[in-house]
Amino acid sequence: MPDSRPLHILLAPAPRIVTDIFDEADLARLRALGSLAIHEDGPMTDDVFNAHAHADIIVGQFDMPAERLQRAKNLRAIINVEGNFLPNVDYPYCFGNGVRVLNVSPVFAEPVAELALGMAIDLARGVSRSDRRFRDGTEHYGLDANRDAFSLYRQDIGFVGMGDLGRAILPLLAPFGVRVRAYDPWLPSMWIESLGCEAASLETVLRMSKLVFVVASVTDDNQGLLDATAFAMMPKGAALVLVSRAGVVDFDAMLDFAAQGHIRVATDVFPSEPVPRSHRMRDIDRILLSPHQAGALAPALREIGKRTVADAELIARGLPPVMCKIAQPETVARFRSTPVAKS
Template sequence: MEAPVVISAPNPRSLDLIFTPSDRATLHRGYQVVEADPLGITGLDGAVLAKARYIVGQPPLSSETLARMTALRAIFNVETNLINNMPYEVLFERGIHVLTTGAVFAEPVAELGLALALDLARDIVDADLAFRKGEELWGGDGNRRARLMSGSEIGIIGFGDLGKALNRLLSGFRARIKAHDPWLPPSMLAEHGVIPASLEEVLSGSDFVFVVAAATNENEGLLGAEAFATMRKGAIFVLLSRAGVVDFSALMDAVRSGHILAASDVFPEEPLASDHPVRTLPGFLRSAHRAGALDVAFKRMGDMVLEDMALMDRGLPPMRCKRAERETVSRMRSKPVDRN
């Protein structure tokens, strides 16, 4: 029997990045892999398009091209941002799954987010830099701004895979954790041991606020000057999902005024201009969108893709990757990444 066709167009990822050598060998044993330029799918041989069972990547697709792909069962978006570059209504009507492997980033991003918060709470980086210059403060003198996360009040904005992973890490701190996610019913939040709360309750009632909400067409600039003003003085704000969720200038102003401390792994433009004022802003801890970019996370993508292909080859639904939903996919507005 002829092996099913897989069209490989995972840019900016690569098959070597997302598959271990063993998993890549498994892929090539079980499937006929056709490497393609994401912008050149339409130009592939008609027989290849007709036989393609899976696409790895999220290349732009037209309704006309999809009509030629009569055997297509799933598109595996390993870039992880759901991009508005294909007719989702056609895919849903035909029962073609659009799947994302973004869950692989939840644990590594959550871990770095916790590290950023602990750093700001205990002045770890600043104390180290002072030590290198011979200006260290010993004992209690070096803890004038320090605080405990244990027993504190923590707020989480967004409670998808990343919010859940963060909540698991925070569980050992005996904190009171409130979460706000307008796309989830309160009972689902409560099942994870967090207190369902409004956005205002999370902001005004937390010592630490973690923003892990996906960017949508409903939350652009959601957190601006008014939101930051409602936060407790000295509270710590950690941005992990997308910069578009906040008014970044207002966030910098809130830090510059001394009202809050902040950390971010994401920025309005990436790479950031060399003269951007956030680079030298005291009270702001910076990370260059590196929270999830671990090799172990990338390799989990390949594992997820292979397992879901195996399920669908047996006529079963995919279970490892997250399925795009008809009601929400058109609301997503994350920018595609151009580097790993």
Template sequence: MAASPEVRELFFDADAWAALRRLGEVRLPDAGDDVGDETVLAGLLADADVVVTGWGCAPLTSAVLAAAPRLRLLAHTGASVKPFVTADSFARGVRVTQAGEAMAYAVGEQALALTLALLHGLHRFDHALRTGVDWATAKAAPPRRELRGATVGVVGASRTGRCYLGLVRALGARVLVADPYLSDAEAATLGVERADLADLLGRSLVVSLHAPVLPETVGMIGARELALLPDGALLVNTARSALVDEAALLAALRTGRIDAALDVFDAEPLPVDHPLRRLPNVLLTPHEAAGTVGSRRRAADIVVAEVDRFLRGLPLRHEVRPADLDRTG
């Protein structure tokens, strides 16, 4: 188990631990050992068949793999496996699985919560009252809107994107989706309209980002794209900060023309003096969209089930193959 005590406690309750231990010997790092250190990881995996990873684990470099000749499966408690897998690990035949599906609903639900908060101006009211302005000034927020009947643009028909669009559609929103991999048939099944990014930005009251970080998506929302948003538009980002040019977003927010809710940032932890913290038209959360109790427990259950399937020679349900990395963040 290449995860810190904090990560293990967050994900694995007593039942999940018992289920994992029934599958074989579970080896933990020694107290104080940092699994982000390749030497520590190599020692932990010396005769391991499976490694369960968490945040901060070192990648499977050639040196780590050389010290772990029996290793055949990496099972990650989170979604993105890019920090851990390498070309060497795939070449060596180490299979990879992950628990991203467990987090999709939690992220989708928080994106909905952020959407509703922005629409109803809760962030502006809270900021005004906490900073001591008078009652009448606090009440003088920009016009507030309802989700019912609003046009919502979803960038990325990922697992989280699909959970989010299902939730906002249930509350009466019209949904546009920009995703090059979404077919017309899938869009019809989801009850959404396909659109290119520029069209989506120009027509949406709310834009929620759910795309992976790929070469073609880094900085996909820059000054030009932000300028396409209508006055009073709302941007929600629970995906990755790399999707947005943060300097361009900050400049747009300073004009007061748009509002935003952000769970991800270029610098994490977000510096205490960061200008985003002082803007009344920004709602901030500390990269915790997926951090519900239910989400983490589901992730542990997925990991245990995948390890069990692997050991019994059954197909993995959440396997990540080399080609999949080109489409995942």
């Protein structure tokens, strides 16, 4: 029988802001489940945590080592509203004691996919580069402006990773009639092929693609996966769109190959943010820079609240959550994402 007593929910979403992700109707739905405590006044100290250690659901991404989890006798779920599985939770304890760990990363797939396609078209056709030249009076016209341009139509496209984000990009590419090869060692070939892609090795993806989307999460296994050797495999003039995590690439090597004119690059993520004003990437012509804005749309942030509430209501009824991503014991400890710096 499900536990029918009122729930206590602790909402401590820093670095996100409550009003960015929850509207009043969503907060009312959380309050309807029992009691709701909101903490936005500074870090989660042990004193603050102890006052809410009886919580049934925690919404936030503060540290949850075993020492805190052991005090949280009623805890059923931790919902990370930042968007990553962070290495600050004792996951084995949670799995062994019936505590669900969830995150809201699916809300970002569509807005990031949309920007990724825009960046890909820009790299292929040189729109922003022509704009810069027009403004400084060095523009070319007609065919002269397109000497190194290429079309996405019927192009060979590669993916490094094929999770939520990769699957959101695929339908956007469908009108172009592209051939897609994908590398993802966490997925069987059958799954990749069911999406209309060819399962391929990393080397094949890099060597055979005119445009590569890097959409893999950073893990123990793939930190710096795309290094100088990998970039050298790419055809001269090929393009790379990086919209997942900077840790998947050797960032300095990527900049070197762009500066040499071997590849063109678009990136929405960086090893450290904000990027120093003096960083050399700002002066490399073949790089398109986006300040980690791909997923940061107001509707996406509000969807965080709606998915959180929907899963909290299911958990209150003794049912499994379905709207957020669920941590898997085989993989969650291998993720190496870093927290976002601000909401």
